[in-house]
Amino acid sequence: MTNFEYVLLGASFIAISAGIVGVWLVLRKEALRSDVVTHSVLPGIGIAFLLFQEKKLWLLLLGAFVTSLLSLVSLDTLSKHTRLKKDTLMALVLSFFFACGLWLLVKIQESKNAAKTGLGNFIFGKMASILPEDILFALIVLFLVVTINFLTYRWLFFTSFDRTFSESIGVKTSLASFIVTFMSILTIVVGIQAVGVVMLSALLIIPSTIAIIIEKKNLSRIFVWSIGINILVIVIGTILSYSFPKTPTGAWIVVICFLIALVFFLKNNKK
Amino acid sequence: MLSKNKIVLQAKNLQVCYGNHQVLKDFSCDLPEGFMIGIIGANGSGKSTFLKAIMRIVPVDSGEVLFWEKYNLQEVRHQIAYLPQRNSVDWDFPATVLDVVLMGLYKETGLFGKIRPKHKEKALFYLEKVKMQDFAQKHIAELSGGQQQRVFLARAFAQEAQLYLLDEPLAGIDAVTEEIIVENLQKLNSEGKTIVMVHHQIDTISEYFQYLLMIRQGEVITSGETKEVLTNENLQQIYGIKQAFVIQ
Numbered sequence: 001m002t003n004f005e006y007v008l009l010g011a012s013f014i015a016i017s018a019g020i021v022g023v024w025l026v027l028r029k030e031a032l033r034s035d036v037v038t039h040s041v042l043p044g045i046g047i048a049f050l051l052f053q054e055k056k057l058w059l060l061l062l063g064a065f066v067t068s069l070l071s072l073v074s075l076d077t078l079s080k081h082t083r084l085k086k087d088t089l090m091a092l093v094l095s096f097f098f099a100c101g102l103w104l105l106v107k108i109q110e111s112k113n114a115a116k117t118g119l120g121n122f123i124f125g126k127m128a129s130i131l132p133e134d135i136l137f138a139l140i141v142l143f144l145v146v147t148i149n150f151l152t153y154r155w156l157f158f159t160s161f162d163r164t165f166s167e168s169i170g171v172k173t174s175l176a177s178f179i180v181t182f183m184s185i186l187t188i189v190v191g192i193q194a195v196g197v198v199m200l201s202a203l204l205i206i207p208s209t210i211a212i213i214i215e216k217k218n219l220s221r222i223f224v225w226s227i228g229i230n231i232l233v234i235v236i237g238t239i240l241s242y243s244f245p246k247t248p249t250g251a252w253i254v255v256i257c258f259l260i261a262l263v264f265f266l267k268n269n270k271k
Numbered sequence: 272m273l274s275k276n277k278i279v280l281q282a283k284n285l286q287v288c289y290g291n292h293q294v295l296k297d298f299s300c301d302l303p304e305g306f307m308i309g310i311i312g313a314n315g316s317g318k319s320t321f322l323k324a325i326m327r328i329v330p331v332d333s334g335e336v337l338f339w340e341k342y343n344l345q346e347v348r349h350q351i352a353y354l355p356q357r358n359s360v361d362w363d364f365p366a367t368v369l370d371v372v373l374m375g376l377y378k379e380t381g382l383f384g385k386i387r388p389k390h391k392e393k394a395l396f397y398l399e400k401v402k403m404q405d406f407a408q409k410h411i412a413e414l415s416g417g418q419q420q421r422v423f424l425a426r427a428f429a430q431e432a433q434l435y436l437l438d439e440p441l442a443g444i445d446a447v448t449e450e451i452i453v454e455n456l457q458k459l460n461s462e463g464k465t466i467v468m469v470h471h472q473i474d475t476i477s478e479y480f481q482y483l484l485m486i487r488q489g490e491v492i493t494s495g496e497t498k499e500v501l502t503n504e505n506l507q508q509i510y511g512i513k514q515a516f517v518i519q
Contacts, residue, residue, distance in 0.1 A: 027364065083290075155382045158374060162360045165426075168326045168353035169377055170345075212365065217410035219365045 003128075008238060010130045013138035014194055015203075015234040017145045017187040019227030022208030023219075024180045027160045032090050033072070034184050035201040039094045040071030041188060042101020042197050045122055049108055055115045057134055060122075061189045068185050071097050101197070125196025125250030127238045134193065141190040145183050152179055157219065195234075199250030206257040207233060210264050233257050278340050279304035279434055279465045280325065285334035287317075287324050287489075294320045296489040298334070302467060307460050307479060309470045309497075312486035312509050318469040319356065321486070322436045326353050338434070349378055352432035356439055357420055362412050368422050369394055369407040375429030397425040400455055417448030424452055428459070435459065437468040453479060477501055485509045 001009075025034050041064035048063025049055065075093045079086060105123070108116050121129045149156075158166045159176035166173050184204065191200050211225035237253035278301045285298040294317045302308055310318045323329040325336050327344055338347045352375075372394040373386055380390055398404045401421040411419065420440060427435060435456075441449050456466050467484075470476065476483065476497065483500050485492045487509045493500050 029361075151383060154380070154384075157366075157370075158377075158382065161364045161366055161371075162355065162374070164323075164328055164355040164359045165353065165374065167328045168348075168351075168355070169430075170348050171382065215365070216363075216412065217365050217367055222365055 004242060006132050006135060007127050007130050007242075008235060010135040010138045011127055011194060011234045011238050012231050013135065013142045014187070014191045015230035016227050017138075017142050017183075018191060018200075018203050019207060019211075019230040020145055020149050020223060021180070021184045021187045022204040022230070023211065023222055023226050024156055024160065025184060025204055026208045026212060028177070028180060030177070030180065031201070031205045032087065033075075033181070034188070034204050036071050036075060036090050036094045036097075037068045037181075037185055038188050038192070038197055038200040038204075039101075040068045040097035041065075041192055042122065043067045043097055043104055044101075045119070045192075046101055046104025046108060049116070049119065050104065053113055053115065055118065057131075057137065057193070061137070064189045064192065065185060067097065067101075068188065072181060098197075121196070122192050123197050124248035125192070125194055125199060125253075127194045127241055127249040128245070130194055138190050141186045144186060148179060148183055152176070156180065194249060195253055196248060196250035199248075199254045202254040202257055203230065203234070203250075206254075206261050210261050213264050213268050229260065233260065277304040278302065279338065280467070281337040281340065282321070282325070283335045283337070285321070285324055285336070286332040287320055287329055288332055289320075289329075294489050295324060295334075298324075298489065298491060300484055300491050300494050302465070302484065302494075303482060304339070304465050305460070305463055306465060306482040307456065308465065308467045308482045308484060309476055309480035310467065310484045310486060311470055311473075311476065312492075313511060315488075316486045316509070317489040318486055319438050320489075322353065322438050322467070322469065325436065326351070328353075350433045352427040352430035352435045354423055354427045354435070354437040354440055357416065357423060357442070362414075362419060364411065366411055367407065368398065368403060368409050368411060368414070371411060371422050372397055372425045372429055375426035378430070394425075394429060397429045398422075400428060401425045401451055417444040420444050421448060421451065424455065428455070432464070434465045435467065437466065439469045439471065441468075442471060473506065487511065 025031050044063035044065065044067030045060045048060045052059050071093050075089055078084065078089050105119060108119060118129055155171065156176055156179065158171055159173045163173045188200055191203065195203050207229035208226040210229055211222045214225050215221040233253050233256045236256050237249050240252045241247055241249040280302040282298055282300050285295045286293065287295040298321065310321065312318050320329060324331050336344065338344065369391065373380065373390060376390050376393060380386055395404055395407060398407055401424055403418060403421050403425060406414065406418065411422065414422065424440060440452055460466050470479070480497050483497050484494045485500060485505055492509050493505055
């Protein structure tokens, strides 16, 4: 396989995971929550690099996983103990973690450690920076997301559609939220290098929103559409970023997502 | 056979707060088994919160709820069907009418199990009861308010419970739907099931309910058989106005 084929394969694995997780995020009205997670991975990457002084992907992603989890814990704690609205808190937490991440990356860029090269790709994404061994990581995440989704499908359906009813029959809605959050953190962590922190939430949200517009009543078909659109935009984005090597993959993907979304939104505009 | 002496639901000194606002204050009541029970009171008096507190959907600050005189919620949860208010869900959610009714069969299907043809047949049977079988494959967003309410009710019926807690099932629906719903509830009641229902229409109270729980500002004003407690004085007290009600 050529390097380009490896990259496309890895990109497709990320696209499938994002396609599944994105649908749940949109249906559960937790799209903004995913934005908090994507912006909160950056300080984790910075801290992991400063601690270990090397650019081993699994170490950086472990750091990303920890800080994204921390951001959600902060969000829920603040939500419980303050009277601020959820969207205000999300903006606060998101900005704080992202600012910390940027500050750390600037400090790292000023250091003399040669391994720092390429860390900037985590902000805007660079599909070409994916190595064949990273694909294995994407495959593991895909396996986990598909398995969790398969096992908890009805549970997530219940709690996404009718939380009050779900609680009345003893279903733990908070646990269901945690499952969706866990799947989204996994997907975000594995996708940041390819798509970038800033753009990843668009990849999670826009294709799944289009899928929900296309297919209104069958959830299984929504998943198929969402995955399909995700693969399409990520493949086109990758090809374009290879064709124009100095342009970030994430930006291409978001532009393509937006154009597709625009077509569907206008087509389905009831007014 | 009705056993109207047993207490199906006993609330003891329930306290529920939303932030600094106390919604239920030292709320106590005994509701008898086998009755059609109406919970009445003005908007914001705590009727819906009471049902949610019973089902532990909202956190209870203090107090206790017993079912059938000795059991706690965990022990009898599967014997209780709760119907939330219609506006508590997103009706644009990608689900068909059949999907919603199948939720009520969770005891048979399990949360991780597969839906089999026999489950679909059963769901259709309950849809037929509320005259919605022809809508089974429709998207829930395509339904009118009354039809949505009937689907919710079919889901509650599918739970095959002993106690039904219904939060305003007759709110904002047409006369035909109301007739279908009440007819079904009365049939269930005649089979010995207890129906506890939040209700707003004063003119139909005496027709629908054998027992009333009257609430004002999070406190029980009175409870008892409809013919005894449905008085102008009590209605004036729970609605907080001096105007006389016409009670048939």
